[in-house]
Amino acid sequence: MAGVKGKSGGARPNAGGARPGAGRKPKSPPGESANGKTHGATTELEPQERGGALKRSKTEPVEISERDMLQLLQDIALGRVDASTTQVRAAIAAVQYTHAKKGEVSKKDEAGARARAAASSGKNAVRQGPRLAVSNK
Secondary structure (H helix, E strand, O other): OOOOOOOOOOOOOOOOOOOOOOOOOOOOOOOEOOOOOEOOEEEEEEEOOOOOEEEEEEEOOOOOOOOOHHHHHHHHHHOOOOOOHHHHHHHHHHHHHHOOOHHHOOHHHHHHHHHHHHHOOOOOOOOOOOOOOOOOO
16 A cells, blocks of 8 residues: 555565675685685784784795896786786886886976977088188188
8 A cells, every 4th residue: 555654565575675696796805816826825824922813914025037127027917927926016116216107207308209200300400500611821
């Protein structure tokens, strides 16, 4: 009976409530990626002096030949190299000293460099002045 309090007929089927498959998905265990591959990470419980335990995840460093840090980071991103977290952080810190970011050079400096390059070659190149022969006899 519509309009009368308490006599609406109750809950309708499929109207609200928990749905199967709804909500957050469970977090994958440490050391396992989303695609199911396990890495060189080991998880241990480290005992504390006042009781309890602290969960620690340790990765073993991988032997990597000497190479450019930017290339190393690209290889890690593409999955060619499996490196520990410490190695990745060290590579990120080192790449700042070897490669300049694109935004670190100002637009005016970049335009000036292009103008100097254009002025030194091509049809708009600065020509050499005339030779003045001096005869002081």
